[in-house]
Amino acid sequence: MSTVNYSEKIPNNVNLGEDRTLQRALEGWQPNFVNWWDDVGPDGSTAYEVYLRTAVSVDPQGWAQFGHVKMRDYRWGIFLNPGDANREIHFGDHKGEKAWQDVPGEHRANLRRIIVTQGDTEPASVEQQRHLGLTAPSMYDLRNLYQINVEEGRHLWAMVYLLHKHFGRDGREEAEALLQRQSGDANNPRILGAFNEKTPDWLAFFMFTYFTDRDGKFQLSALAESAFDPLARTTKFMLTEEAHHMFVGESGVSRVLQRTAQVMNELKTDDPQKVRAAGAIDLGTIQRYLNFHYSVTIDLFGADQSSNAAIFYSSGLKGRYEEGKRTDDHVLKGQTYKVLEVVNGQLVEKDVPMLNALNEVLRDDFIKDSVAGVQRWNKVLEKAGIPTRLTVPHKAFNRQIGALAGIKMSPDGRVVNEQEWAAKKNEWLPTPDDFAFVASLMGRVVDPGKFAGWIAPPVMGINRQPVDFEYVRFG
Template identity: 35%
Template sequence: MGKIITFDDWIDHFQEWRKDIGYDPSLLGDYKFETKLDELHHSEIEFGDFKGQHKWERVEQIPNQSIRDGLLNLIVYQGDTEFASVEQQKNLLDTAPTDYDRQALIRVNREEMRHGWQMCYLLMTYFGDSGKLEAQKLLERRAFKGNRLLGSFNAPVNNWLDFFTYTQFIDRDGKFQLTMLSHSSFAPLAQSVTAMLKEEFFHMFTGNTGLTRIIRAGKVPTPIIQKYFNKWLSTAYDLFGTDHSSSAHWAYVWGLKGRYDEHEAKDQADKSRLNDLARNLYLDECQKLVEALNQYIPADRPRLFVPDLKFNRSIGEVAGKTYSVKGEPLSAEEYQKHLAQVLPTPEDERLLDAIFKEKDWVLQMN
C-alpha cells in the first residue's frame, strides 16, 4: 500500500483491504459507505475537569497533547475492532443456514465496515499525519494473522454458533464501549458513535435471536452451546480493560469517555474502578440475557450460565490465574484439564458440522 495523503487515498486502500481479505463487493449491492454524525447528548462537556465547557470541535481546541494522544488512541482501538470483526466473520458467508441469516451477516459486515470507515474519517480529518498513519495501519493489521489490537478480535469465528454467540456478547461489549464514548468531550467522536450505536443494535439482535432459534430447535447440545459462551464471554471481560486502569481514569478526567450509565448515575465516579464497574454492568446484562434463553431449554437439560469473571482472563489482576468457569481456584494441571472440558474442541466442531448438515438445527426466522 502506498502512502495515504487524502481521504480518497484512504478509500482506495479500503477497497484494496476488501479485496485482500476476499470480500466480494457485489455482496453489498448498492450500499454506499458514508460518514454519519448524529446529535450530541449535550453541547457542553458532561464530566471531568472540563465539565461545563463547550465540547471540542477541533483537535486544536484540546488543551494539551496528552489529551490529544488519549483521544487518538481511543479512536484507533475502536476502529481496529470494526475491521477485525469483518475479517473474523467473512468465512461464514457460504455456510449460512438460511438466506435470512446470510443477509443478516452481510448487513452486520457492511455496518462494521462503515464503523471502521467512520473512525478513519475522524483520524484523517482531525489528526494530521499521525491520524493518516493510524488510518492506514487499521487496514494493514489482520485478525487471521493475530495482530489486531485486542484479543477477542484475533480469535477465530469458525461456525454459526460461534457467530451468534459473538454477536450476542462481543457486539454487546461494543454497545457498552460506544455508549461510554457517546458522552465524549470531543464532539465529532460523540456524534460518530451515537450514529454507530443505532446500527449496533441489529448486530446484538442477530446474536440473541440466533441463539434463541438454536435453543428452541433443540438439536445442538446445551453443553456445547455453553462452551461457546465460555469462549466469548471470558474474552469479552478483557475488552473492558485492566482493573484500576490509569487510562480509564484520565479518559474520564479529560471528559473523553464516560460511564456506561453516565446519565443515570447518582454517585460521583470512582475513577479508580471505572473499568471494573462497566464490566460488572455488562456481566449483569449478560446474566439476564442467559436467563431469558434458559426459558427455552427443557427442564431435563442443563441450564446455560455466564462464566465467572475470573475464568480464562488475559489481562487484569486475575490474568493467567487458574480459576474454573465457576470461579473456583484450580492447580495448573487441573486447569489445563478443565479448559479442555469447558472450551470448544475439534471434536465439538466435528459434531456441530454433522448437526449443521441437517436443515432443522436452527428455526427459520419468522
C-alpha cells in the same frame, strides 16, 4: 443537517463538500478500503445482491431504507448525530465547560489512541467472519451476516473520518494502518486479542455477535459521553446500527436452543451423543462456547485497575455507561470500587480508587446486561420443558488480562489447582472435538425459506418481509 447527501462520492451529513482538502483525502482512502473489502471481506459475495438497510438520515424515527444492493456498491458514508451548540462536558475535571469541537493539544495522543483502537475492531470482525457465508444455515442468516459486515465497514469509515479531519498527517497514517493490520496475522495482528480469534462456525458467530458486539455497545456508549463532541456524535449513531448485531447473536442462539430442545423432546433424551447423532448441537457444547466467548469478551474491558482509565475519565475523553443517569458527583475523586484479587489461593474483594477501577465498572455493567440475555435463552429451554439451564461463568474464569490473568478458576468461582484444571478444562471450554462436530453441521443452505437442521427458523422476517423472502440474489 440530519439527512444524508447521497449525491456525493462519499455519502455524508457533515457537509464534506465544503472542505475540499478533507474530501480529497477521504476520496483517496476510499479505493484502498474497496481493495481491502475485495481481499478480505465476505468470501465469494461480489456478484450478490443483498437486501440491506442503508442509513438515509440520523433521525431515529426513520433513519434507514431497505433494498437489494451489491455489497461492493454499498454506500458507506459518514453520519454524525445532530450537534448541540450549547452541549457541556458533564463529567471529569472539565465538567461544566463547553464540549470541544476540536482536539485539545494535551489530549491529542490519548484521543487518537481511543479512536484507532475502536476503529481497529471494525474491519477485524469482517475479517474474522469472511468465510461464514460459505456455510450459512439459511438465506435469512446469510443476509444478517452481510448486514453486519457492511455496518462494521461503515463504523470503520466513522473512525477514519475523525482521524482524517482532526489528526492531520498522523491521522492519515493511522487510517492507512487500519487497512494493513489483519485479524490473526502473525506479523501485523489486530490490536485487541479477541479480534485475532477465529470465528470458525455459526455458533461461534452468534456468540461473538451476542457477547463481543455487546462489548462494542458498552465501549461506544462510554465514548458517546465524550467531551470531544464529534466522537460523541458519531458513536451515538453507531449505537443505532449496533443494536441489530446483538439481535442477530441473541436470536441466533435462541433458535439453536429451540431446535436442540425440539430434538431432545422428540428423542426423549438429554444424552449429548444421541442429540449430536440427530444433527443438533448438544447443550454442553453450547455452554462451552458461551464460557469461551464470554471470558474472551470481558478481557476486552482491560485491566481491572488502570491509570489510563482514570486519565481518560478525568480528562473527559471517555465516560461511563449511561453517565447522565448516575447520581454521584461525576468527578469520582475519593470514591472507591471493589475489585477481585487472589490472596493465598482465595478470591478476595478489595476497595480501590474508583477512577482507577473504571474498566471494572464498565465490565460489571456489561456482565449485568449479558446475564439478562442468557436468562432469556433459558426461557426457551424452560418453555420446552428442558430442565438444563445455561449459566454465565464467574468473571475470573479463563481470564488473560489484569489481576485475574492466568488464575485457574472453575466456572462456578472456585480457585482450582493445575490438576483439576487439566482434568476439567474439556468440560468447561470448547474442545477440538466440539469444533469438529459443529463444523460437520455447517453445510450451506440458501434456498429461500429453508433452514439447516441444527437451527430453528425465526419467528418473523426482516423489515416485515416473509421468512422465505429472497434476501440474497446470487446473480
